[in-house]
Amino acid sequence: KAGVTQTPRYLIKTRGQQVTLSCSPISGHRSVSWYQQTPGQGLQFLFEYFSETQRNKGNFPGRFSGRQFSNSRSEMNVSTLELGDSALYLCASSSLAGAGFNEQFFGPGTRLTVL
Amino acid sequence: DAKTTQPNSMESNEEEPVHLPCNHSTISGTDYIHWYRQLPSQGPEYVIHGLTSNVNNRMASLAIAEDRKSSTLILHRATLRDAAVYYCILRDGNTGNQFYFGTGTSLTVIP
Numbered sequence: 001k002a003g004v005t006q007t008p009r010y011l012i013k014t015r016g017q018q019v020t021l022s023c024s025p026i027s028g029h030r031s032v033s034w035y036q037q038t039p040g041q042g043l044q045f046l047f048e049y050f051s052e053t054q055r056n057k058g059n060f061p062g063r064f065s066g067r068q069f070s071n072s073r074s075e076m077n078v079s080t081l082e083l084g085d086s087a088l089y090l091c092a093s094s095s096l097a098g099a100g101f102n103e104q105f106f107g108p109g110t111r112l113t114v115l
Numbered sequence: 116d117a118k119t120t121q122p123n124s125m126e127s128n129e130e131e132p133v134h135l136p137c138n139h140s141t142i143s144g145t146d147y148i149h150w151y152r153q154l155p156s157q158g159p160e161y162v163i164h165g166l167t168s169n170v171n172n173r174m175a176s177l178a179i180a181e182d183r184k185s186s187t188l189i190l191h192r193a194t195l196r197d198a199a200v201y202y203c204i205l206r207d208g209n210t211g212n213q214f215y216f217g218t219g220t221s222l223t224v225i226p
Binding site for chain 2: 004033035042043044045048056058090092101103104105106107108109
């Protein structure tokens with residue numbers, strides 16, 4: 001099985017712009033979660049989608065949004081980019097929803113740089 | 116999710132066992148203990164998980180204290196490829212698939 005794929009791998013934007021990141025989960029996985037990783041804050045949960053519905057959301061401003069399509073692929077969007085949004089954005093997929101024992105499979109991430 | 120406490124860094128010699136500790140004194144009865152690791156320039160990868168009993172898999176062993184307030188990830192023979200940041204995470208099955216990562220332990224393997 002192919003792993004979780006994320007596109008693009010690297011992205012450079014300027015302040016005020018918006019950006020859309022894409023994630024394709026492992027085939028058959030219906031849960032997709034997004035995380036932001038920065039040197040200062042570490043790995044932080046953004047949101048989770050399951051069967052096209054947002055199930056959980058982390059503590060991030062409304063500029064961060066996401067969606068999931070019927071084929072389980074997910075996108076996240078950041079509007080009005082700020083310098084502090086520079087980070088590695090990670091996507092993770094899982095076959096089950098909300099089970100404490102199931103593992104998540106992470107993609108390689110998208111490195112976003114905001115100038 | 117309950118919080119975990121791990122040492123910031125540890126060192127190990129190659130080919131020797133490594134014991135990575137994790138404290139989770141506020142763990143609840145339904146929290147699973149997960150370990151993930153993140154190699155440089157990669158996303159985190161699953162290592163092992165458990166609920167109450169010790170667990171073994173091809174990568175590692177997980178030893179869980181009887182009161183479940185602490186656990187230890189054991190790498191039986193450290194290799195250079197095991198150099199990574201190791202995260203201990205508690206997950207409640209009722210709250211969805213989000214992980215709350217702490218700062219993790221950065222493991223250095225000395226050849």
